[in-house]
Amino acid sequence: MARKASPARLVIALSVAGVLAVFLLYTSIAGGGNPSLAPSELAGRTGDVQLAGLVVGPVRGDAHDGGLRFRLRDISGESKTSVRVLYTGSVPDLFKVGRHIVVDGELRKGTFVAEPSSMITKCPSKYAPKQSDSST
Amino acid sequence: MPELGRAALLVTLGLSVYALVAGAMAAHLGRRRLARSAQNALVASFATTAVAAAVLLGALLRNDFSFTYVARTTSEALPTAYTISAFWGGQEGSLLLWLLVLSGFGAAAVSLNRGWARDLIVWVVPVFAAVSTFFAFLLVAVASPFATQAAPADGAGMTPSLQNPYMLAHPPLLYLGYVGLTVPFAFAIGALLSRKLDERWLIATRRWTLFAWAALGIGQLLGSHWAYVEVGWGGYYAWDPVENAALMPWLAATAFLHSVMIQERRGMLKVWNVLLVILAFSLALFGTFLTRSGVVNSIHSFTQSAIGPWFLAFIAVVVAFSLGLVFWRVPQLRSPTKLESPISREAAFLYNNLLLLALCLAILWGVVYPLLSEAVRGEAIVLGRSYYDFFLRAFGLPLLLLMGIGPLIAWRRASLKSLATTFRWPTGVALLAGVVLLFLGAGSSVPGLVAYTFSAFVLATIVMEFARGTRARKALGATTWPGAFRSLISRNRRRYGGYVVHAAIVMLAIGVAGSSAFDSVAEAKLAKGESMTIGDYLLVYRSLDERASANATEIRATLDVRRGDRDLGTLQAGKNAYTIEQQVSNEVGIRSDRLTGEDLFVIAEQIDPDGSIYFRVFVKPLVNLIWLAGLVFLVGSLITLWPDRREQRRLVARASEVGIPATP
Numbered sequence: 001m002a003r004k005a006s007p008a009r010l011v012i013a014l015s016v017a018g019v020l021a022v023f024l025l026y027t028s029i030a031g032g033g034n035p036s037l038a039p040s041e042l043a044g045r046t047g048d049v050q051l052a053g054l055v056v057g058p059v060r061g062d063a064h065d066g067g068l069r070f071r072l073r074d075i076s077g078e079s080k081t082s083v084r085v086l087y088t089g090s091v092p093d094l095f096k097v098g099r100h101i102v103v104d105g106e107l108r109k110g111t112f113v114a115e116p117s118s119m120i121t122k123c124p125s126k127y128a129p130k131q132s133d134s135s136t
Numbered sequence: 137m138p139e140l141g142r143a144a145l146l147v148t149l150g151l152s153v154y155a156l157v158a159g160a161m162a163a164h165l166g167r168r169r170l171a172r173s174a175q176n177a178l179v180a181s182f183a184t185t186a187v188a189a190a191v192l193l194g195a196l197l198r199n200d201f202s203f204t205y206v207a208r209t210t211s212e213a214l215p216t217a218y219t220i221s222a223f224w225g226g227q228e229g230s231l232l233l234w235l236l237v238l239s240g241f242g243a244a245a246v247s248l249n250r251g252w253a254r255d256l257i258v259w260v261v262p263v264f265a266a267v268s269t270f271f272a273f274l275l276v277a278v279a280s281p282f283a284t285q286a287a288p289a290d291g292a293g294m295t296p297s298l299q300n301p302y303m304l305a306h307p308p309l310l311y312l313g314y315v316g317l318t319v320p321f322a323f324a325i326g327a328l329l330s331r332k333l334d335e336r337w338l339i340a341t342r343r344w345t346l347f348a349w350a351a352l353g354i355g356q357l358l359g360s361h362w363a364y365v366e367v368g369w370g371g372y373y374a375w376d377p378v379e380n381a382a383l384m385p386w387l388a389a390t391a392f393l394h395s396v397m398i399q400e401r402r403g404m405l406k407v408w409n410v411l412l413v414i415l416a417f418s419l420a421l422f423g424t425f426l427t428r429s430g431v432v433n434s435i436h437s438f439t440q441s442a443i444g445p446w447f448l449a450f451i452a453v454v455v456a457f458s459l460g461l462v463f464w465r466v467p468q469l470r471s472p473t474k475l476e477s478p479i480s481r482e483a484a485f486l487y488n489n490l491l492l493l494a495l496c497l498a499i500l501w502g503v504v505y506p507l508l509s510e511a512v513r514g515e516a517i518v519l520g521r522s523y524y525d526f527f528l529r530a531f532g533l534p535l536l537l538l539m540g541i542g543p544l545i546a547w548r549r550a551s552l553k554s555l556a557t558t559f560r561w562p563t564g565v566a567l568l569a570g571v572v573l574l575f576l577g578a579g580s581s582v583p584g585l586v587a588y589t590f591s592a593f594v595l596a597t598i599v600m601e602f603a604r605g606t607r608a609r610k611a612l613g614a615t616t617w618p619g620a621f622r623s624l625i626s627r628n629r630r631r632y633g634g635y636v637v638h639a640a641i642v643m644l645a646i647g648v649a650g651s652s653a654f655d656s657v658a659e660a661k662l663a664k665g666e667s668m669t670i671g672d673y674l675l676v677y678r679s680l681d682e683r684a685s686a687n688a689t690e691i692r693a694t695l696d697v698r699r700g701d702r703d704l705g706t707l708q709a710g711k712n713a714y715t716i717e718q719q720v721s722n723e724v725g726i727r728s729d730r731l732t733g734e735d736l737f738v739i740a741e742q743i744d745p746d747g748s749i750y751f752r753v754f755v756k757p758l759v760n761l762i763w764l765a766g767l768v769f770l771v772g773s774l775i776t777l778w779p780d781r782r783e784q785r786r787l788v789a790r791a792s793e794v795g796i797p798a799t800p
Contacts (some may be wrong), residue, residue: 016490019494022531026523033506033518033523035514035516035518062742064661064750065661065787083754090369093370093711
């Protein structure tokens with residue numbers, strides 16, 4: 001080969017290596033994300049998880065004073081198990097009984113203690129998901 | 137009326153299938169009249185889709201609740217403007233909008249280019265037809281907007297947060313962007329199929345790509361602004377899958393717009409460009425799929441959605457077919473030139489491309505990770521905000537820096553010494569800005585400080601370029617300075633429009649860094665007359681009022697705002713309770729400082745029966761630069777999009793020089 005090898009390949013190889021290095025750095029520092037679970041899958045779990053479920057009343061308490069208390073059950077409706085949730089912090093507009101919500105937190109002595117202000121509401125099936133039901 | 141809509145869609149499907157089959161046969165066999173007929177079918181399919189769209193629009197405006205779609209998305213009390221926006225508020229309507237824009241763009245792009253690139257166009261037509269066949273099929277067989285029912289007394293109404301002027305512009309702009317990316321895709325695939333792999337497909341689609349890209353960009357910023365002022369949680373971007381759905385194709389298109397210049401100028405990166413176009417289009421489809429199928433929540437909801445599996449299958453077919461075709465044509469895509477040095481304009485553009493792509497793929501990975509982990513491990517793992525923030529910094533900050541370096545570095549090969557001379561001033565400015573900011577206390581966030589320093593560097597290069605160019609034009613005989621400036625831009629719209637867009641991105645970076653790295657928040661429960669402080673602001677809760685509007689009860693708290701000893705007037709924050717929809721929405725109070733771009737952002741989070749309110753207050757420095765960046769972005773895009781005969785002639789001449797006879 002008389003042609004001098006193009007540095008393009010070198011550049012691409014180095015860049016790919018760089019991207020991989022950044023990725024590895026991230027996974028080693030931050031670890032993975034949190035598992036997303038339904039209330040029926042929660043029993044016996046420790047550590048931070050994301051809980052997605054349907055709000056079951058009654059809703060009691062004050063989110064900014066002692067915490068809001070309600071129960072969550074599976075959205076799919078196949079399981080009737082529900083879990084007690086204690087929630088503090090900001091409550092999205094769309095929160096109410098019958099709505100789908102997602103909260104982060106962990107199970108402590110049978111109660112799911114949510115991280116403050118971690119609640120996200122998802123619109124019920126009336127609308128296909130749109131930006132509106134994402135973050136509130 | 138619904139029969140007319142259904143019939144129109146059926147005819148559209150027939151025309152699309154005809155354009156696909158006849159167009160492919162005509163192109164393969166070289167039959168000119170058949171090709172012409174396929175083109176006409178494509179144009180006609182726009183007309184029939186328009187009829188279907190008119191029927192749906194008519195039903196919406198008449199509040200004809202015998203249309204299931206109308207009953208599900210609107211109500212009698214809904215203002216007319218939002219009744220129109222219900223067209224794209226639901227799944228079926230937005231698919232119809234997709235098809236309408238697609239057939240319109242297809243008809244226009246084919247008609248405009250069939251004169252000078254006929255041999256290319258004959259293959260472009262069946263590609264367009266294939267895409268519109270898919271959408272027409274969905275609308276006819278899977279998700280018909282013309283399903284009927286016994287009309288209920290009133291419709292279900294529209295989610296309150298969608299009852300907003302932004303929803304008139306934000307979704308259609310995103311659709312213009314998504315669908316617009318079909319045009320470069322169809323031309324790229326057409327070029328591959330026809331083996332006419334010269335630069336003409338790039339020239340024919342450059343403005344379409346720019347337009348789609350600009351629409352996506354503006355659409356996203358409008359969406360962010362909507363989230364900021366309407367959704368009222370104090371942010372503007374949450375890395376939600378449906379937000380990422382628009383960002384990913386935008387990033388891919390940004391990479392493409394840059395690497396195209398390398399192919400035009402040096403004939404390099406041909407395979408890469410085709411791959412980027414395929415990626416951008418696939419991501420546009422994927423984006424529509426994400427927002428419309430419900431798959432974002434979980435794999436389980438995916439199976440409940442009727443269009444989800446179809447969409448996924450179509451994306452798979454598009455990717456497999458396109459990649460196979462590229463692989464098959466690789467021998468014809470060899471570049472006549474190659475990269476000469478890792479320090480050159482070409483190399484800088486290549487780094488830019490790799491970084492944009494890395495960011496895009498990192499986001500894609502974050503979006504699909506819950507689904508993949510659910511499929512593999514039976515448990516969905518969600519990657520949170522920190523994941524995305526990390527990659528935005530890791531890939532975004534170097535990109536920001538490259539934005540200053542790339543446009544100024546020499547083609548082919550640059551010496552380190554020449555770089556030192558070129559970047560002497562910008563580096564000085566950046567270092568000075570960094571030191572001053574550090575002194576002012578910006579060291580509290582290192583990524584924020586780095587972003588500011590890089591931004592200063594890029595702005596300095598842009599100012600330098602404009603100054604140098606204007607001076608040169610003045611020396612070449614322009615009589616006045618403004619005249620020299622105007623002639624500078626009009627003589628090279630692409631370059632200087634590009635700089636304006638770069639300036640917009642820098643403003644965006646400054647706004648994002650300021651509002652996310654240097655913001656502050658305070659919370660307090662206040663009874664009437666009580667006060668709270670945040671930064672040097674003092675807020676006093678004065679009164680609470682209730683009033684009824686057409687479709688909601690509005691509750692508003694009034695606060696007096698002071699800063700130091702200056703009285704800044706009052707601010708209102710509260711909630712709207714929507715009657716029909718039985719929903720409550722936060723109505724935040726925002727006070728923008730015109731001089732510093734800082735916002736005071738007040739949320740009345742919880743209003744107790746005794747009138748006391750739990751307030752959450754943010755101070756967001758420089759956040760208004762983000763919205764201003766949107767305007768600058770629009771101006772820059774318009775400059776590059778403005779028709780420029782001289783440049784078009786130059787490009788056509790260069791394309792024909794490359795060797796393929798371009799029929800004028």
